[in-house]
Amino acid sequence: MTSLAVRKAPPATGATGAARGRTPLRGRIALVPTAVLLLGALYCLLPVAWVVIASTKSGSELFSTFTFLPGTGFADNIRDLGAYRDGIYWQWMGNSALYAVLGALLSTCVSAVSGFALATYRFRGRETMFNILLAGVLMPPIILAIPQYLLLAQADLTDSYWSVLLPQILSPYGVYLSRIYAAAAVPGDVVEAGRMDGAGEWRIFTRIALPMMVPGMVTVFLFQFVAIWNNFLLPYIMLSDDERFPLTLGLFTLLEQGSNTPALYTLVITGAFLAVVPLVALFLVVQRFWSLDLLSGAVKS
Amino acid sequence: MTSARRRSYGVKGAPYAFLLPATVLFALFFALPIGYAVWLSLHKVKVSGLGLGAGARKEVWAGLENYTDSLTDSELLAGALRVLGYGCIVVPVMLGLALLFALMLDSEKVRLAPFTRLAIFLPYAIPGVVAALLWGFLYLPSVSPFYYVLDALGLPQPDLLDGGPLYGALSNIAIWGGTGFNMIVIYTSLRAIPAEVHEAAKLDGATPLQTALRIKIPMVAPSLVLTFFFSIIATLQVFNEPTTLKPLTNSVSTTWSPLMKVYRDAFGTGDIYRAAAEAVIIALATLVLSFGFLRAANRRNRQDARQGGAR
Numbered sequence: 001m002t003s004l005a006v007r008k009a010p011p012a013t014g015a016t017g018a019a020r021g022r023t024p025l026r027g028r029i030a031l032v033p034t035a036v037l038l039l040g041a042l043y044c045l046l047p048v049a050w051v052v053i054a055s056t057k058s059g060s061e062l063f064s065t066f067t068f069l070p071g072t073g074f075a076d077n078i079r080d081l082g083a084y085r086d087g088i089y090w091q092w093m094g095n096s097a098l099y100a101v102l103g104a105l106l107s108t109c110v111s112a113v114s115g116f117a118l119a120t121y122r123f124r125g126r127e128t129m130f131n132i133l134l135a136g137v138l139m140p141p142i143i144l145a146i147p148q149y150l151l152l153a154q155a156d157l158t159d160s161y162w163s164v165l166l167p168q169i170l171s172p173y174g175v176y177l178s179r180i181y182a183a184a185a186v187p188g189d190v191v192e193a194g195r196m197d198g199a200g201e202w203r204i205f206t207r208i209a210l211p212m213m214v215p216g217m218v219t220v221f222l223f224q225f226v227a228i229w230n231n232f233l234l235p236y237i238m239l240s241d242d243e244r245f246p247l248t249l250g251l252f253t254l255l256e257q258g259s260n261t262p263a264l265y266t267l268v269i270t271g272a273f274l275a276v277v278p279l280v281a282l283f284l285v286v287q288r289f290w291s292l293d294l295l296s297g298a299v300k301s
Numbered sequence: 302m303t304s305a306r307r308r309s310y311g312v313k314g315a316p317y318a319f320l321l322p323a324t325v326l327f328a329l330f331f332a333l334p335i336g337y338a339v340w341l342s343l344h345k346v347k348v349s350g351l352g353l354g355a356g357a358r359k360e361v362w363a364g365l366e367n368y369t370d371s372l373t374d375s376e377l378l379a380g381a382l383r384v385l386g387y388g389c390i391v392v393p394v395m396l397g398l399a400l401l402f403a404l405m406l407d408s409e410k411v412r413l414a415p416f417t418r419l420a421i422f423l424p425y426a427i428p429g430v431v432a433a434l435l436w437g438f439l440y441l442p443s444v445s446p447f448y449y450v451l452d453a454l455g456l457p458q459p460d461l462l463d464g465g466p467l468y469g470a471l472s473n474i475a476i477w478g479g480t481g482f483n484m485i486v487i488y489t490s491l492r493a494i495p496a497e498v499h500e501a502a503k504l505d506g507a508t509p510l511q512t513a514l515r516i517k518i519p520m521v522a523p524s525l526v527l528t529f530f531f532s533i534i535a536t537l538q539v540f541n542e543p544t545t546l547k548p549l550t551n552s553v554s555t556t557w558s559p560l561m562k563v564y565r566d567a568f569g570t571g572d573i574y575r576a577a578a579e580a581v582i583i584a585l586a587t588l589v590l591s592f593g594f595l596r597a598a599n600r601r602n603r604q605d606a607r608q609g610g611a612r
Binding site: 029037043044045054116117118120133143144147167169201205229230233249251258259272280282283 | 315322333335398405419421437438477480492538545563580584
């Protein structure tokens with residue numbers, strides 16, 4: 001009630017606009033914040049817009065026409081990219097999808113069950129275990145990756161799908177987020193009520209707690225999906241056969257070759273464009289179902 | 302539910318069973334590799350004779366030799382200094398922008414907030430390699446729109462991929478990719494500020510700028526600390542962007558950042574013992590810097606609280 005009254009009071013609210021002498025829309029639109037945000041959006045969208053347009057240009061147009069002018073070679077570029085080394089690009093995209101979907105799914109399961117346990121039970125060593133897991137966030141990927149490579153080489157697993165998949169299943173950040181969600185979303189009385197009814201702990205987790213944790217788990221899944229899809233260092237270290245490369249590594253090797261032969265630039269640009277499409281699409285579709293706020297571990301009670 | 306009423310229905314073992322997968326994975330892919338890295342860093346290969354034949358190359362105890370060698374290595378030091386310079390640009394600019402955008406999103410009567418919020422967050426979804434690649438092309442005179450405009454206006458065209466501008470060019474990629482994520486973290490905690498606080502400020506006649514400086518920023522200090530913490534870690538571990546730009550310019554060496562040097566030593570020159578020591582040093586530096594920062598931030602917060610500040 002008071003908030004409505006205050007919001008209508010003019011003097012304080014219009015101050016920014018008035019102070020800068022921009023009065024016409026004052027009271028309706030906050031000009032400065034809107035302008036700042038639009039500039040920020042422009043900065044963030046510019047390279048994406050560029051790659052969309054550049055991917056439509058043929059090799060000669062790329063170097064001759066103004067960059068923000070669409071070209072005529074989009075279909076040819078896609079065809080060339082598909083033809084490059086017998087369609088290895090599509091193989092990379094499939095690999096990325098495999099690593100990201102499977103990795104994120106397994107990772108979300110591990111995070112959910114760990115987060116639930118850490119949030120619900122009081123047991124000896126709980127905080128120690130949590131802190132040790134969390135310390136994993138601080139470890140530079142390379143200090144892990146080099147010995148991981150050497151250890152997996154001992155097990156004869158390097159240069160395999162496993163070598164990229166297995167190390168990414170445990171995500172300390174995912175466990176941390178899951179613990180917060182579980183603590184906020186699963187009330188202790190509900191768990192206790194389940195026990196009174198004679199349900200086992202596993203049943204309580206799968207039937208009662210997990211459904212309550214779904215929104216948080218969607219966030220953990222997406223977070224892990226993006227992290228694995230974007231990972232470069234681990235596959236860079238683990239893989240040598242480009243049949244198993246994810247997109248990031250494939251595009252990097254393409255760029256490395258392209259730097260000597262500018263004819264490959266159009267392939268790299270078209271490849272980069274196609275690499276961006278699935279994630280942007282995923283975000284646009286999923287943003288209805290998840291709240292960005294969950295990413296910071298903030299949960300509405 | 303009080304803990305006194307919480308009886309155990311064979312519950313005792315459940316948490317340990319639930320944590321088993323995480324524990325096993327942690328042991329295999331975190332603890333074991335870290336232990337192995339430390340072990341490697343304390344060893345070296347001793348070559349007897351010409352290094353030919355079985356048993357000619359042997360792993361022997363090296364003590365701290367790899368560490369003293371690494372710490373006196375001018376290449377590693379130069380890389381650390383480069384990353385320091387890079388971090389001095391990235392962290393303040395990225396977090397400054399993130400805070401600015403978060404405050405703007407939180408201000409009243411702002412238009413297009415959902416669209417701009419998503420647009421600024423979008424780069425988070427784009428792989429670092431692809432981001433570096435995109436910006437790399439935008440920095441490249443032959444294809445960049447910026448150079449096209451500069452050329453049309455008859456203005457000089459700076460080389461963005463060399464010397465001082467290279468720092469700006471690399472920083473820009475990190476800022477572009479990281480601002481949105483940090484903005485969300487800060488924005489979330491801005492929205493958690495109770496409405497009464499805003500109203501009280503307004504009744505006292507505070508301008509939006511005053512409200513932001515005196516009330517909002519102090520109240521989101523914990524999330525600023527968190528974003529600082531993540532940014533410092535990310536900066537110390539910079540690898541993807543310079544590695545991706547390397548094919549486009551000769552100014553990025555194979556040892557531009559400390560992690561790149563670790564990679565080169567491990568897989569380029571093949572001295573994994575040396576690389577392990579360098580990796581351990583970087584990990585320790587990360588721990589010291591990030592915890593040092595957290596402690597300093599905590600002390601500041603406590604002081605503010607004692608002085609009866611906004612908290």
